[in-house]
Amino acid sequence: xxxxxxxxxxxxxxxxxxxxxxxxxxxxxxxxxxxxxxxxxxxxxxxxxxxxxxxxxxxxxxxxxxxxxxxxxxxxxxxxx
Amino acid sequence: xxxxxxxxxxxxxxxxxxxxxxxxxxxxxxxxxxxxxxxxxxxxxxxxxxxxxxxxxxxxxxxxxxxxxxxxxxxxxxxxxxxxxxxxxxxxxxxxxxxxxxxxxxxxxxxxxxxxxxxxxxxxxxxxxxxxxxxxxxxxxxxxxxxxxxxxxxxxxxxxxxxxxxxxxxxxxxxxxxxxxxxxxxxxxxxxxxxxxxxxxxxxxxxxxxxxxxxxxxxxxxxxxxxxxxxxxxxxxxxxxxxxxxxxxxxxxxxxxxxxxxxxxxxxxxxxxxxxxxxxxxxxxxxxxxxxxxxxxxxxxxxxxxxxxxxxxxxxxxxxxxxxxxxxxxxxxxxxxxxxxxxxxxxxxxxxxxxxxxxxxxxxxxxxxxxxxxxxxxxxxxxxxxxxxxxxxxxxxxxxxxxxxxxxxxxxxxxxxxxxxxxxxxxxxxxxxxxxxxxxxxxxxxxxxxxxxxxxxxxxxxxxxxxxxxxxxxxxxxxxxxxxxxxxxxxxxxxxxxxxxxxxxxxxxxxxxxxxxxxxxxxxxxxxxxxxxxxxxxxxxxxxxxxxxxxxxxxxxxxxxxxxxxxxxxxxxxxxxxxxxxxxxxxxxxxxxxxxxxxxxxxxxxxxxxxxxxxxxxxxxxxxxxxxxxxxxxxxxxxxxxxxxxxxxxxxxxxxxxxxxxxxxxxxxxxxxxxxxxxxxxxxxxxxxxxxxxxxxxxxxxxxxxxxxxxxxxxxxxxxxxxxxxxxxxxxxxxxxxxxxxxxxxxxxxxxxxxxxxxx
Numbered sequence: 001x002x003x004x005x006x007x008x009x010x011x012x013x014x015x016x017x018x019x020x021x022x023x024x025x026x027x028x029x030x031x032x033x034x035x036x037x038x039x040x041x042x043x044x045x046x047x048x049x050x051x052x053x054x055x056x057x058x059x060x061x062x063x064x065x066x067x068x069x070x071x072x073x074x075x076x077x078x079x080x081x
Numbered sequence: 082x083x084x085x086x087x088x089x090x091x092x093x094x095x096x097x098x099x100x101x102x103x104x105x106x107x108x109x110x111x112x113x114x115x116x117x118x119x120x121x122x123x124x125x126x127x128x129x130x131x132x133x134x135x136x137x138x139x140x141x142x143x144x145x146x147x148x149x150x151x152x153x154x155x156x157x158x159x160x161x162x163x164x165x166x167x168x169x170x171x172x173x174x175x176x177x178x179x180x181x182x183x184x185x186x187x188x189x190x191x192x193x194x195x196x197x198x199x200x201x202x203x204x205x206x207x208x209x210x211x212x213x214x215x216x217x218x219x220x221x222x223x224x225x226x227x228x229x230x231x232x233x234x235x236x237x238x239x240x241x242x243x244x245x246x247x248x249x250x251x252x253x254x255x256x257x258x259x260x261x262x263x264x265x266x267x268x269x270x271x272x273x274x275x276x277x278x279x280x281x282x283x284x285x286x287x288x289x290x291x292x293x294x295x296x297x298x299x300x301x302x303x304x305x306x307x308x309x310x311x312x313x314x315x316x317x318x319x320x321x322x323x324x325x326x327x328x329x330x331x332x333x334x335x336x337x338x339x340x341x342x343x344x345x346x347x348x349x350x351x352x353x354x355x356x357x358x359x360x361x362x363x364x365x366x367x368x369x370x371x372x373x374x375x376x377x378x379x380x381x382x383x384x385x386x387x388x389x390x391x392x393x394x395x396x397x398x399x400x401x402x403x404x405x406x407x408x409x410x411x412x413x414x415x416x417x418x419x420x421x422x423x424x425x426x427x428x429x430x431x432x433x434x435x436x437x438x439x440x441x442x443x444x445x446x447x448x449x450x451x452x453x454x455x456x457x458x459x460x461x462x463x464x465x466x467x468x469x470x471x472x473x474x475x476x477x478x479x480x481x482x483x484x485x486x487x488x489x490x491x492x493x494x495x496x497x498x499x500x501x502x503x504x505x506x507x508x509x510x511x512x513x514x515x516x517x518x519x520x521x522x523x524x525x526x527x528x529x530x531x532x533x534x535x536x537x538x539x540x541x542x543x544x545x546x547x548x549x550x551x552x553x554x555x556x557x558x559x560x561x562x563x564x565x566x567x568x569x570x571x572x573x574x575x576x577x578x579x580x581x582x583x584x585x586x587x588x589x590x591x592x593x594x595x596x597x598x599x600x601x602x603x604x605x606x607x608x609x610x611x612x613x614x615x616x617x618x619x620x621x622x623x624x625x626x627x628x629x630x631x632x633x634x635x636x637x638x639x640x641x642x643x644x645x646x647x648x649x650x651x652x653x654x655x656x657x658x659x660x661x662x663x664x665x666x667x668x669x670x671x672x673x674x675x676x677x678x679x680x681x682x683x684x685x686x687x688x689x690x691x692x693x694x695x696x697x698x699x700x701x702x703x704x705x706x707x708x709x710x711x712x713x714x715x716x717x718x719x720x721x722x723x724x725x726x727x728x729x730x731x732x733x734x735x736x737x738x739x740x741x742x743x744x745x746x747x748x749x750x751x752x753x754x755x756x757x758x759x760x761x762x763x764x765x766x767x768x769x770x771x772x773x774x775x776x777x778x779x780x781x782x783x784x785x786x787x788x789x790x791x792x793x794x795x796x797x798x799x800x801x802x803x804x805x806x807x808x809x810x811x812x813x814x815x816x817x818x819x820x821x822x823x824x825x826x827x828x829x830x831x832x833x834x835x836x837x838x839x840x841x
Contacts, residue, residue: 029302030599035341036149038188053472060216061185062605064469068598
């Protein structure tokens with residue numbers, strides 16, 4: 001189990017580094033929608049461009065993503081490319 | 082034709098994720114045989130195409146692109162209802178055609194797993210295998226076929242490959258039984274589902290479909306609960322649901338999380354050994370283009386250049402085309418002139434119908450040009466990048482990048498702009514965008530700006546003119562580089578609208594429409610060459626919606642306004658001397674002057690025309706509208722307007738551009754001569770004086786005040802009507818009319834009062 005302090009919000013992950021979605025925080029409905037889009041626990045993501053909004057690569061597809069105070073995606077950093 | 086009569090029309094529903102080529106497939110299968118409508122009460126477009134396969138007629142229902150079949154909004158509910166055959170306006174589908182993107186099977190199969198539970202035959206169209214290959218994914222299609230319980234057909238929708246095979250499989254599928262699929266959900270969930278089903282079936286004559294009960298159990302957001310479906314009207318149901326959800330949470334399958342868990346597990350099984358990735362991810366073309374287009378600096382630069390190019394083209398291209406339509410209007414008016422004698426019908430046709438509707442149609446070329454650009458940018462995938470770039474700005478006023486395209490369309494016309502807000506999922510964001518969309522300076526404001534700027538703003542160029550090589554015949558000899566004072570004024574009018582929209586959006590999002598900001602996720606699709614057919618189709622589709630509106634609502638209101646300007650037309654209220662002069666001149670023309678005396682005839686004719694327009698002006702003055710203008714004069718005086726401008730503003734309630742025609746009539750000029758190009762109208766306005774004095778009505782502050790008023794006012798009945806349709810209530814159009822008119826009045830007041838003090 002990863003300790004919470006190892007996790008970073010997705011939009012703050014370093015550019016070009018592979019990360020794994022560890023935890024989705026927020027309202028059940030918002031979180032469910034993110035999961036339907038493929039942003040679910042265990043999914044591999046890569047931040048292509050950081051910032052708000054950021055651009056991430058998920059399963060080979062690019063998504064524009066902006067989180068909010070009530071809803072955060074926390075990732076565990078993997079090996080850098 | 083015996084084959085066709087054997088069976089009724091076969092109905093097939095088409096569903097898929099956004100950006101997987103669903104529309105391309107729909108168009109390829111049904112060609113031009115499609116009709117677009119609306120599902121009553123909601124904003125989902127009802128697109129139905131027809132085709133025939135082996136002599137059998139097929140009806141293809143295009144459902145909106147979606148990532149999931151879980152109803153959380155009225156729009157998503159429609160898709161579920163259509164698929165379950167719960168709607169009366171379209172038949173129950175005999176089969177579901179599900180198109181999936183081979184380069185992102187995992188996410189696409191999530192939707193497939195939901196579709197499989199609907200209890201209908203399903204055909205899978207596997208699209209974009211080429212894209213998958215480019216991205217370095219190898220797909221074992223044979224294996225996928227074995228691991229899926231439904232037929233899989235490889236297609237390439239944009240090249241129209243594999244369509245014959247798809248038709249053949251589809252034709253077979255509609256006669257086959259639905260696939261038997263095991264539920265992907267854990268046992269505990271299935272047991273709750275069965276219990277609920279038994280409970281709901283007990284005393285109901287028509288038990289709800291299993292999929293709907295599943296949705297009800299998973300419905301954490303409470304949408305289905307609020308929708309009050311007749312199947313779920315049961316007093317004990319809420320308690321039963323709460324109990325079931327509590328038990329599921331205890332069993333480690335909380336709703337709605339259990340759904341994503343279960344379905345992705347199923348997807349994992351199906352995809353076992355199907356997809357193999359290259360070790361190194363390939364850098365695709367899209368990646369290279371994105372390095373520039375989403376770059377923080379260069380991306381913004383390209384975006385600004387593209388926007389400038391687009392608006393420039395709209396004005397360059399639109400001018401000759403508008404001229405052609407105007408010419409056509411003139412010819413039509415001439416035709417009416419030739420056939421009909423002067424009178425009420427003649428005036429109705431020329432001033433009401435041709436002047437009102439024809440005046441509106443003049444903007445059609447501009448609207449087509451803008452929609453052409455928007456369609457190209459959307460089709461090639463750039464629009465999502467533009468929305469990404471704009472999200473930073475939009476999120477500051479509480480909106481998201483998704484509001485960008487609707488607002489951009491509103492620069493052509495607010496009507497398609499408001500319709501384009503359907504892509505915004507968050508209802509508060511969507512409503513805010515609808516409410517501020519009419520503040521974008523649409524093409525109907527253009528003639529008002531053009532006329533007043535040409536007449537009153539000095540033509541000074543702050544820059545140089547650049548010569549254009551003569552081998553480019555379509556371009557003018559020189560192009561101005563730099564900015565002119567007139568251009569600057571025009572820009573200022575657009576800027577005022579945008580600024581007002583920002584302020585209004587901010588205010589709305591922090592008061593009436595306050596709420597939590599949901600996370601914003603938007604797909605950035607792979608770039609591709611825009612398909613000419615698709616672009617033209619969309620351009621005409623949107624342009625046609627505008628024409629239809631012009632043909633119905635605008636026509637109706639134009640006639641009402643015409644009547645208010647024409648009647649009571651009581652000659653006894655006019656100065657008799659005018660009629661005496663008219664009669665004398667007519668007699669002189671027909672009798673006393675020799676037919677050869679051209680010079681004399683022309684002079685007399687000109688004088689007669691003057692008298693006629695003066696009579697016309699007097700009639701307008703004493704018309705219902707004229708009286709209304711006099712009535713509101715005290716209110717518009719502080720804006721620097723006289724009663725005639727007041728009249729023109731009232732008359733332009735149905736459509737802003739009517740103001741030109743009304744100003745023309747009212748400042749004693751034949752309405753058919755009144756167009757923004759006519760020097761005479763410009764001169765008339767320059768020469769107009771306050772009644773009984775030599776003081777000119779118009780000066781720079783008055784012109785600016787009138788322009789500011791028109792940039793902010795809600796003078797467009799069609800926009801308000803479409804707003805009513807999209808929000809399903811008269812409350813929001815009424816609110817918009819009130820706030821925009823207030824804003825316009827205050828804006829015009831401030832402009833005039835500051836302007837007049839600066840002048841003196």
